[in-house]
Amino acid sequence: MQREVIVRLDDVRDLSPRLEAIWRVLERNGAAVHLGAIPVDVTEPYAQDLLARADRSPVPVTVQQHGYRHVNHSSGKRKFEFDDERTFVEQRDDLQQGRDALIRLFGDRFDRVFVPPWDRCGAHGMRALAELGFAGISVIATSSAPDHPQVPKVLMTTDPVQWKPVAMHRPWDQTLREVQSTLDATGYAGIELHHEIMDDDAAQGLDWLLGQLHGVRYPTMREKAQRG
Numbered sequence: 001m002q003r004e005v006i007v008r009l010d011d012v013r014d015l016s017p018r019l020e021a022i023w024r025v026l027e028r029n030g031a032a033v034h035l036g037a038i039p040v041d042v043t044e045p046y047a048q049d050l051l052a053r054a055d056r057s058p059v060p061v062t063v064q065q066h067g068y069r070h071v072n073h074s075s076g077k078r079k080f081e082f083d084d085e086r087t088f089v090e091q092r093d094d095l096q097q098g099r100d101a102l103i104r105l106f107g108d109r110f111d112r113v114f115v116p117p118w119d120r121c122g123a124h125g126m127r128a129l130a131e132l133g134f135a136g137i138s139v140i141a142t143s144s145a146p147d148h149p150q151v152p153k154v155l156m157t158t159d160p161v162q163w164k165p166v167a168m169h170r171p172w173d174q175t176l177r178e179v180q181s182t183l184d185a186t187g188y189a190g191i192e193l194h195h196e197i198m199d200d201d202a203a204q205g206l207d208w209l210l211g212q213l214h215g216v217r218y219p220t221m222r223e224k225a226q227r228g
């Protein structure tokens with residue numbers, strides 16, 4: 001069975017030292033780099049830096065749209081930028097502005113896959129993504145985001161962070177076991193990362209984990225979404 005892994009980086013704004021460190025780990029392991037960029041936070045100079053870095057990278061580098069402002073609009077306990085409390089039109093306008101900004105900033109490196117903040121998206125958001133011609137949505141496998149026939153899902157199966165009570169990376173051998181059992185069961189695993197909370201130990205843990213995955217392919221989200 002072909003074994004495939006996708007690694008996603010969330011909350012990208014600029015080429016920060018921590019992003020650079022994780023980017024190098026991915027390169028060392030031959031993994032495609034997926035930059036989930038927050039449209040309103042990426043300035044023109046930030047984008048130029050990221051593009052120049054991407055051009056020097058020996059692995060495929062693509063940009064995804066991570067929300068629009070990355071703010072919570074939900075009155076409930078769970079955070080949502082794109083839930084069903086705001087109108088369809090409000091959400092579509094946000095998604096469109098974000099999409100247009102990333103097309104302008106990143107051109108073809110932007111693959112038109114949407115990564116909703118907190119891995120959550122409601123039915124209005126899904127419909128808006130379809131209407132705006134998004135190539136897909138990437139969410140964690142346990143996400144409540146409804147299915148939409150025109151918006152393929154690129155699932156993340158593993159989040160190495162335990163978020164509560166304080167965010168910390170679980171032991172990397174535990175995360176590896178989770179990734180390997182998912183790979184054994186389905187031939188695919190998706191790992192979502194938050195590089196800005198990854199210290200040197202976490203970067204080393206990730207490097208070690210990827211080094212244990214023998215014979216896996218690292219497709220891009222674009223490729224995976226196209227396959228449906």
Ligand SMILES: [Zn+2]
Nearest residue numbers: 010011117118
């Ligand atoms: Zn985020």
